[in-house]
Amino acid sequence: MLGSRAFPVRVAGLIHLANRIEVLEPIPVNASLSLFCTLTGPEETPRGQEFSLATTARRRGRPVWRESMRFLARASGSVERSPRRKPTGPPEDAVTLARWGAPSDIGRRYAQVSGDFNPIHLFAGAARLFGFDRAIAHGMWSLARATASLDPDAGCESLVVDARFVKPLMLPGEVELAVSPPTAGAGRQFWLAGASDGPIHLAGTLDCDKAPGRRDNATSARVEAGVS
Numbered sequence: 001m002l003g004s005r006a007f008p009v010r011v012a013g014l015i016h017l018a019n020r021i022e023v024l025e026p027i028p029v030n031a032s033l034s035l036f037c038t039l040t041g042p043e044e045t046p047r048g049q050e051f052s053l054a055t056t057a058r059r060r061g062r063p064v065w066r067e068s069m070r071f072l073a074r075a076s077g078s079v080e081r082s083p084r085r086k087p088t089g090p091p092e093d094a095v096t097l098a099r100w101g102a103p104s105d106i107g108r109r110y111a112q113v114s115g116d117f118n119p120i121h122l123f124a125g126a127a128r129l130f131g132f133d134r135a136i137a138h139g140m141w142s143l144a145r146a147t148a149s150l151d152p153d154a155g156c157e158s159l160v161v162d163a164r165f166v167k168p169l170m171l172p173g174e175v176e177l178a179v180s181p182p183t184a185g186a187g188r189q190f191w192l193a194g195a196s197d198g199p200i201h202l203a204g205t206l207d208c209d210k211a212p213g214r215r216d217n218a219t220s221a222r223v224e225a226g227v228s
Contacts, residue, residue: 019139033065052068094181102171132170137173
């Protein structure tokens with residue numbers, strides 16, 4: 001859909017703003033799925049045109065997975081004319097759960113897996129054509145790595161990941177994943193930020209519904225604002 005001639009903007013240079021994924025039930029690895037997609041927009045903003053892409057995966061006619069992503073086609077020479085809500089960082093009692101490096105070639109490696117060869121992720125020279133000093137990591141790579149560290153598969157019958165990308169993760173880089181303390185019957189927020197008090201790149205929530213008799217402590221969080 002994004003590559004169609006009917007799509008009004010260039011796919012190259014699109015910026016991922018936010019993503020929500022709902023896993024409605026466990027999906028077997030070998031399951032046959034039917035995908036249904038809807039594209040809406042554009043919505044004119046001071047930074048450019050924003051679009052939303054909604055996808056539903058059905059198995060045997062029943063929805064088992066849903067995703068909604070929002071992205072920006074940045075206008076040439078665009079400037080901020082209206083203040084954006086600044087993200088709230090981790091609270092003092094947040095715990096650093098994991099730390100990892102994002103090597104300079106992670107954009108190219110992830111593109112081979114995902115099929116997303118947006119030039120802003122591949123090489124510094126290509127990224128500079130779109131206003132970035134260096135190549136930036138795919139937002140979905142950052143989100144997938146953070147979600148995996150939260151161990152969402154441990155007893156979840158269904159889950160919801162809701163996140164916004166706050167600031168681009170320049171490559172190479174090093175990041176830390178912070179989580180709010182677990183609360184009985186509730187969940188926790190998570191934040192992905194540059195190591196050693198660096199900027200927030202990603203903030204989100206993960207809600208997990210447990211099957212009866214499995215571990216308690218559902219995981220959750222609420223997101224903050226931004227761009228990646």
